[in-house]
Amino acid sequence: MKNFYIKTALSNLKKNSRLYIPQVISGAVMYSVFYIMLKLCYEEKLLYGRGSRYIPTFMAIGCAVMLILSAVMIFYSNGFLMKQRKKEYGLYNVLGLEKRHVILIMFFENIISFAGQILGGIVIGVSFYRLSTLLISKIMDNSNISGASVFSGKVVLFTTIVFLMLFVLTFIYNVISIKKLNPVELMKASSTGEREPKVKWIMFLLGIIFLGAGYWLAVSLETPLRALMGFFIAVILVIVGTYFLFTAGSIFILKALKKNKKYYYHPEHMISVSGMLYRMKQNAAGLASIAILATGVLIMISSTVSLYGGVEESIAKMYPQDLYFSSYFITREDTQYNTRWVTYEEAEKVLRESAEKAGVEVTMFGREEYFETAYILDNDELKAEVENPTSSTFFESGLSSSKVKCITFIDTDCYNSLTGENLVLGEDEMALAAMSGGKWKPEKVKIAGLELKCKSRLDQIPVYSEVGTIVDCYLMVVSSGNYRVIFDEQKEKYGDSASEIEKRFVANIKGEDENREKLENIYLNMINDYLKEDEDWCSTRWNSSWDMRTDFYDMNGSLMFLGILLSIVCLISTALIIYYKQISEGYDDRNKFQIMQKVGLSREEIKKTIRSQILTVFFLPLIVAGIHTLVAFPMITKLMAMLSVFGAEILLPCLGIVFAVFALVYVVIYSITAKTYYKIVR
Numbered sequence: 001m002k003n004f005y006i007k008t009a010l011s012n013l014k015k016n017s018r019l020y021i022p023q024v025i026s027g028a029v030m031y032s033v034f035y036i037m038l039k040l041c042y043e044e045k046l047l048y049g050r051g052s053r054y055i056p057t058f059m060a061i062g063c064a065v066m067l068i069l070s071a072v073m074i075f076y077s078n079g080f081l082m083k084q085r086k087k088e089y090g091l092y093n094v095l096g097l098e099k100r101h102v103i104l105i106m107f108f109e110n111i112i113s114f115a116g117q118i119l120g121g122i123v124i125g126v127s128f129y130r131l132s133t134l135l136i137s138k139i140m141d142n143s144n145i146s147g148a149s150v151f152s153g154k155v156v157l158f159t160t161i162v163f164l165m166l167f168v169l170t171f172i173y174n175v176i177s178i179k180k181l182n183p184v185e186l187m188k189a190s191s192t193g194e195r196e197p198k199v200k201w202i203m204f205l206l207g208i209i210f211l212g213a214g215y216w217l218a219v220s221l222e223t224p225l226r227a228l229m230g231f232f233i234a235v236i237l238v239i240v241g242t243y244f245l246f247t248a249g250s251i252f253i254l255k256a257l258k259k260n261k262k263y264y265y266h267p268e269h270m271i272s273v274s275g276m277l278y279r280m281k282q283n284a285a286g287l288a289s290i291a292i293l294a295t296g297v298l299i300m301i302s303s304t305v306s307l308y309g310g311v312e313e314s315i316a317k318m319y320p321q322d323l324y325f326s327s328y329f330i331t332r333e334d335t336q337y338n339t340r341w342v343t344y345e346e347a348e349k350v351l352r353e354s355a356e357k358a359g360v361e362v363t364m365f366g367r368e369e370y371f372e373t374a375y376i377l378d379n380d381e382l383k384a385e386v387e388n389p390t391s392s393t394f395f396e397s398g399l400s401s402s403k404v405k406c407i408t409f410i411d412t413d414c415y416n417s418l419t420g421e422n423l424v425l426g427e428d429e430m431a432l433a434a435m436s437g438g439k440w441k442p443e444k445v446k447i448a449g450l451e452l453k454c455k456s457r458l459d460q461i462p463v464y465s466e467v468g469t470i471v472d473c474y475l476m477v478v479s480s481g482n483y484r485v486i487f488d489e490q491k492e493k494y495g496d497s498a499s500e501i502e503k504r505f506v507a508n509i510k511g512e513d514e515n516r517e518k519l520e521n522i523y524l525n526m527i528n529d530y531l532k533e534d535e536d537w538c539s540t541r542w543n544s545s546w547d548m549r550t551d552f553y554d555m556n557g558s559l560m561f562l563g564i565l566l567s568i569v570c571l572i573s574t575a576l577i578i579y580y581k582q583i584s585e586g587y588d589d590r591n592k593f594q595i596m597q598k599v600g601l602s603r604e605e606i607k608k609t610i611r612s613q614i615l616t617v618f619f620l621p622l623i624v625a626g627i628h629t630l631v632a633f634p635m636i637t638k639l640m641a642m643l644s645v646f647g648a649e650i651l652l653p654c655l656g657i658v659f660a661v662f663a664l665v666y667v668v669i670y671s672i673t674a675k676t677y678y679k680i681v682r
Helices: 002-015 017-041 044-048 055-094 099-140 153-180 183-189 201-220 224-259 267-278 280-309 311-318 344-358 412-419 480-494 513-530 545-598 603-618 620-641 651-681
Strands: 323-333 336-341 361-378 381-383 404-411 429-434 444-447 450-457 472-478 502-510 537-544
Touching: 002 017, 002 099, 017 055, 017 099, 017 153, 017 545, 055 099, 055 153, 055 545, 099 153, 099 545, 201 224, 201 620, 224 267, 224 280, 224 620, 280 311, 280 545, 280 620, 280 651, 311 545, 323 344, 323 513, 344 361, 344 502, 344 513, 361 412, 361 480, 404 412, 404 480, 412 472, 450 480, 472 480, 513 537, 513 545, 537 545, 545 651, 620 651
Parallel strands: 381 444, 404 472, 429 450
Antiparallel strands: 323 336, 323 502, 323 537, 361 381, 361 404, 361 502, 429 472, 444 450
């Protein structure tokens, strides 16, 4: 008897290969992507290797997202297959098999399909893991990653358990579905259509409200902080609004077209509009899902590629010079600590000797001096009213981040020595530069009892800056006298603990990155040789462009790789939804078109009608995805500013290229699925 169930299951799978092969392929791809992400989470060479510390963190996030996407798509494909197979299961029941026998047949079908997904996923995952590590190695310029092993029994076991749990849940759902229905209902389930829907005005209005609110958030939030806080709210509103409008709005549009006699009373339009209207509830959910997934692909790929492509721009803005450092000697006397800063002459001597040992050259050496604090902008006056200017507590006070200005002050002597320029400012003048893409352009400003006119707007920022912040940051150059006045005012306001002048040495280092990376350790060892007899130890603060470049490529490269993997999954999910949608509609339309052909409609007219029907709805999700992405563009730009990428120079071209490539792939998917639809209908 057991052989009967297995043979019947194999026979059913073969006859319904058009339905099951896409499910097996998509399941295998999702399994393989989950395997790759999970293995990268526990790759020892990544956990301890330089330039790859962000990968495990981002891949862990990716595993959580993959689990959600996999669950959604597995339940979606299972629901579609059940709808198509219920008539067949009902036939078994009518012919004498009990429901438990039908369930056993279904069980073996699912087991075979699941085994195919797991085996295929393991093969694809192991095969492409090496390719994935090579890609990461290329992105991050880290050869250690590519040498990782490709197979892990523990990862395979855990991934299989995760997907087995999803399989068990879908099987339980299928068993409950069959037990609830009687044979007659099972026979009719796959052919049961839907009544012509009415316009759901409440849903239609809610869709407009939700989508409008999401769009408004995307374009109205002016600062990165507000964009971060409003991003997830906007995403939820847009998703809900998209589903509501596709469901209710599409019915409204189709009914409007039906009332338009000039448009509707045409063979192609009448049949296509009536057909879409008849099953729009099912159609709309699939179309909305395609639009959301397409939007996800466009945003993930374009934003992560832009982040990666903007690394050099960000480094250039953060590091006008290659190296920033300061050292000080500490002496302990009982419970007291005394500090002596390393002098300019000492630092230069030790650095040049260290550079010679490291095999690099110091082409420039200097010193920068500045202080920074946060102000509240009230008209043209900067007021020192923030309780703690060195922390994020000013956000907790309810202040609008658009009114908070973080100002870095340097005097003309420091600015000219670092840039080689000859900027001269009077006692009533200042010069201003935006450090994080800010748009504040005052003609004059009041600060610390001074009224300063803006003499010039600077393009060059000679001091190290933490770009990519959640508030507007600016560099203000003032005269030496005003520099002291402003510092004394903020010191009086905040006290010694929150007010200090940063003094650092700066240098440009010429040489190979490998040798430049040796410089820090050599300098730290040599500076300790300058300890005086009464000094206990030396402390050094060290920031270099080459270290930050490695860190940026690590973080942004990990994000880009994660974006690529998730985009592949979204693209596969999109193709699967489209394919099943075309098959479902093909089976629904086959009998109708055969009847129409019998009553006189020519084959050519039927083909035109089918083309009109497919084109009417097929490219609508792509258009909607494009609109969603364009509206989200301002918000994405602000969020990327927090990660040190500024403006639309990088993001906008990426969006255009990604959209063009995605549209091309979308057309290919259309061509393949349209042929399947035509075959079914014919």
